Amino acid sequence: MMDRALRAEYLEVLGIDVWVPRRGEPQGDGRATAAAGPTAAAGGTARPEARPPAPMPASPGAGEGPWEALRTEVLGCTRCALHAGRTQGVLGVGNRQAGWMVIGEAPGAEEDRRGEPFVGRAGQLLDAMLRAIGLSRAENVYIANVLKSRPPNNRDPRPDEVAACLPYLRRQIELVRPRLLLAVGRIAAQNLLATEESLSRLRGRVHRFGELNTPLVVTYHPAYLLRNPADKRKAWEDLKFARSVYRQLTAGLSDDGHRS
Numbered sequence: 001m002m003d004r005a006l007r008a009e010y011l012e013v014l015g016i017d018v019w020v021p022r023r024g025e026p027q028g029d030g031r032a033t034a035a036a037g038p039t040a041a042a043g044g045t046a047r048p049e050a051r052p053p054a055p056m057p058a059s060p061g062a063g064e065g066p067w068e069a070l071r072t073e074v075l076g077c078t079r080c081a082l083h084a085g086r087t088q089g090v091l092g093v094g095n096r097q098a099g100w101m102v103i104g105e106a107p108g109a110e111e112d113r114r115g116e117p118f119v120g121r122a123g124q125l126l127d128a129m130l131r132a133i134g135l136s137r138a139e140n141v142y143i144a145n146v147l148k149s150r151p152p153n154n155r156d157p158r159p160d161e162v163a164a165c166l167p168y169l170r171r172q173i174e175l176v177r178p179r180l181l182l183a184v185g186r187i188a189a190q191n192l193l194a195t196e197e198s199l200s201r202l203r204g205r206v207h208r209f210g211e212l213n214t215p216l217v218v219t220y221h222p223a224y225l226l227r228n229p230a231d232k233r234k235a236w237e238d239l240k241f242a243r244s245v246y247r248q249l250t251a252g253l254s255d256d257g258h259r260s
């Protein structure tokens, strides 16, 4: 459990006043803490009881073989035109056995240069957001993007590029087998969920993704939050919602998704 002072410090980084609801106290937007779990998600799309948490496989994809094959493929990939302008393909970073998987849109300039997703100011904010709910990319989160190569001038991904690249992300998800996917930003959410619904309509619900039917929660992209700090409070609500969903999905398991 994260120390309160440390959490307060990270919330301060997020620019959010520290406010700790009492147990069961309704929250400001009407989502009572007791109703923040998947069974109460709007749209009724989450049915954790229909897929009780299975024990985490001892080493899901922990072997280097599948990961090395994947990395080699991405680094040499020419499936779409983006390969021509990239410095390098950016596969992902974090714990390959994580219970959480964060999925963004595509590498930016800094990510393209360093070969790691979510670096720079947006990456620092993402780390602060994760830390606020007791997570870190070094310990219990794996981070990847829908696209592995940088679009020129950071333009939105095109449908053909997403179609070409999504199989890589699907393979990553199959290897990591996270308990929960956190899609950050409208582009990632819309592409993963094959919808044109607005981010505001996608927030606060539990969706499902892929053949593994992995639960997926949506929030803002940290780069957006840097430009629109007033929405950080909404992002904080999303993170608390995601944490509540994760806890229900892993009831009886330790924080990192393994049986305690």
Ligand code: SF4
Pocket: 074, 077, 078, 079, 080, 081, 082, 083, 089, 147, 148, 149, 150, 161, 164, 165
């Ligand atoms: S974006 Fe994906 S599909 Fe396109 S070249 Fe890069 S790795 Fe290949």
